[in-house]
Amino acid sequence: MDIKHIRAFLVMAEELHFGRAAVRLHMSQPPLSRLIHSLESSLGAQLFYRTTRTVNLTAAGEALVEPARTIVSNFELAAAAVKSAGQGEIGHLRLAFTGIATHELVGSLSQLVRRRHPGIQLTLQSASFAMPVLDHITDGSFDLAFGHWPFVPQSISTSTIAEETLVVALPRGHRLVGQKTVSMSELEAEDFITLPHNPGSLTIERLRSMAHAAGFSPRVAQTAPDTWTILSLVGAEFGCSVTVSSVPRNVTFPKVRFVPLEDEQGPYPLLMAWRADDDRPALHEVLRLAETLCSTAR
Numbered sequence: 392m393d394i395k396h397i398r399a400f401l402v403m404a405e406e407l408h409f410g411r412a413a414v415r416l417h418m419s420q421p422p423l424s425r426l427i428h429s430l431e432s433s434l435g436a437q438l439f440y441r442t443t444r445t446v447n448l449t450a451a452g453e454a455l456v457e458p459a460r461t462i463v464s465n466f467e468l469a470a471a472a473v474k475s476a477g478q479g480e481i482g483h484l485r486l487a488f489t490g491i492a493t494h495e496l497v498g499s500l501s502q503l504v505r506r507r508h509p510g511i512q513l514t515l516q517s518a519s520f521a522m523p524v525l526d527h528i529t530d531g532s533f534d535l536a537f538g539h540w541p542f543v544p545q546s547i548s549t550s551t552i553a554e555e556t557l558v559v560a561l562p563r564g565h566r567l568v569g570q571k572t573v574s575m576s577e578l579e580a581e582d583f584i585t586l587p588h589n590p591g592s593l594t595i596e597r598l599r600s601m602a603h604a605a606g607f608s609p610r611v612a613q614t615a616p617d618t619w620t621i622l623s624l625v626g627a628e629f630g631c632s633v634t635v636s637s638v639p640r641n642v643t644f645p646k647v648r649f650v651p652l653e654d655e656q657g658p659y660p661l662l663m664a665w666r667a668d669d670d671r672p673a674l675h676e677v678l679r680l681a682e683t684l685c686s687t688a689r
Contacts, residue, residue: 481510482673489538552685553661582612582630
């Protein structure tokens with residue numbers, strides 16, 4: 392018994408006439424008769440009373456009508472789900488993002504995915520450090536991530552979705568607030584607040600290399616677990632902090648001012664990363680939407 396037997400039975404149950412049922416099914420009467428006989432044999436019950444002039448449902452046939460309709464309906468739902476999955480319209484993706492620099496992007500992308508493909512579910516996970524996220528993509532814990540990475544393994548594909556520059560976060564009454572830009576040499580006497588050292592932390596590595604190029608080692612007065620805490624400490628006049636240009640667009644701290652930091656190394660990319668061998672249509676549809684969203688915002 393398969394779906395063609397069930398469909399044939401339902402049409403016969405509605406028409407109660409082999410000729411009309413065969414026309415609806417786009418087949419001749421002998422194959423239709425064989426389908427019905429095959430179904431009856433499979434179920435071990437006669438489904439129709441047949442005479443030379445009439446065809447009627449037996450009690451067993453009447454009992455089968457509603458279950459048969461349910462079978463056909465579920466089959467059509469299953470076929471639609473498979474088709475939608477193949478077209479990237481449904482799926483479940485785990486998205487990781489590092490810090491508040493990507494909050495606006497994650498929010499906009501989530502809204503766009505829900506509007507275009509409500510069948511795609513995004514599970515969001517914030518991470519304090521970028522490098523461990525790549526390990527989680529490699530082992531399958533995450534499917535997609537946004538972050539800044541100085542290098543990525545060959546098993547991971549990336550796409551640049553924005554170019555970031557550096558800014559320095561200062562207390563609002565700081566002597567350097569109001570300048571168009573700040574050079575690293577002007578920060579030599581400052582106390583810095585940073586995230587804890589983590590291998591591959593691009594911002595911390597850039598701070599150190601720029602300070603060394605300016606002839607000094609940055610004095611880290613305090614580390615903090617996340618950017619929110621760092622900016623709170625800056626606002627409390629505990630020190631200054633170097634961060635990326637997207638942070639001021641994502642947060643408002645009344646006691647903090649952001650000034651562009653002169654950087655001869657130029658901007659560096661905000662990347663979107665995923666497993667190179669992940670060919671799921673839902674993932675690549677989200678990647679396409681993210682690219683569209685970022686190109687529109689540029």
